[in-house]
Each structure stands twice: as structure tokens, then as C-alpha cells.
Amino acid sequence: MPVTSPLPFSEAVRRAVRAIPRGEVRSYAQVALYAGKPGAARGVGRELKTLKGVPWWRVIRSDRTLAPAVAHEQARRLAAEGVQVKQQGEHFRVVP
Template sequence: MGGSEAAEDFTEAVLRVVEAIPPGRVLTYGLIAEQIGRGGPRQVGGVMARDGHGVPWWRVVRADGSLPAHLVLDAQREWQREGTPVTRGRVDVPQAVVPPDVGAL
């Protein structure tokens, strides 16, 4: 598999995982990389920055429950609409993270 094919496959894998995150729940960049079995948080973040506009991007957060500042206001509206547990403007990751045994992921 060539480099561009591998990158495209990785992008598709990341976006599939994000699409499967249920409303009101989240995964971290690192957990998505673990689930896919390659890459890391930065690579997942790169996919989300380039190609994540068509998926529920607000369901992917940093390990501390935050997002980049330019995304926070829009994300907070979505978190409130979906009932995502939030404390002090950040997602409560231990409470909101999708359990690893969720069949759709």
C-alpha cells in the first residue's frame, strides 16, 4: 500500500470511528488512534482538522476534555443539545467517554 493510500485509509478509519460515537458521548484523539491501531493523537487531530467538518467533530476532544479555542463555542452548543457531561467548559471525559465495548465502534 502506497503512502497516499495508507493516509487515505487512516483518514477513512478515523472518520468512521467519529461517525459511530453516540450523541452525548466522546472519544479522545488518543483513544481513536488506539482503536484504529495506528497513528497517535496528533495524526487523528490532523485528520479532524482537514476532513472532520462532515462528522460530529465536537464528540472528539483532548484527553483533558477541551478543544482548540476556535471550536469551543460551537462545541458547547452541541454538547448542551446532546446532554454531554461538561464541567467548567470542558467535557467530563471519565463520565462521557464511550465504553470500549460499544459494538458500533
């Protein structure tokens, strides 16, 4: 049986994010785990800034809040998929 090498991190993140079903979310830490790099949540965030054609809005912080820099757009996209997002001032949180 041939030995296969692991995917580059960016491709592993791409696949993990694309696998998130419409109307669901995953944390950056969960995506890192699914990409084979547990503990690389910040790396997932960096990759999402460069990857094109992935549903980046389905990736949220572990505390279920949205990153301020993209919160308005992310909340809009999540709501369009049926995800409940609560806004308190400038802070957004995905409702379980």
C-alpha cells in the same frame, strides 16, 4: 482467505468518529487507537480539520478539555446532545 490491507488513516478516523454514539465523547488518543494507529492523536486532529460529515465535536482532549479554537461551537453541540460541559472563563471541560 484473501488478505485485506488496512484502511487509509483518514478513512479509519472517519469510521472511528462516526461510531461515537450521540451524547458520548472520545479522546483524540482513543480515536487514534480505534483507527489502528495508537499514538497518532495529533494525526486525528489534523484529519478532523479536513473530514466532512463527521461528528467532530465528540472528540476531545484526554484531560477532557475542549480545544480553544472550536471550544464554543463544540460546547454548544455537545450540550445539544446532553453532554455536560463546564465553562471556566475561556476554558471548557466535559464533566464525567
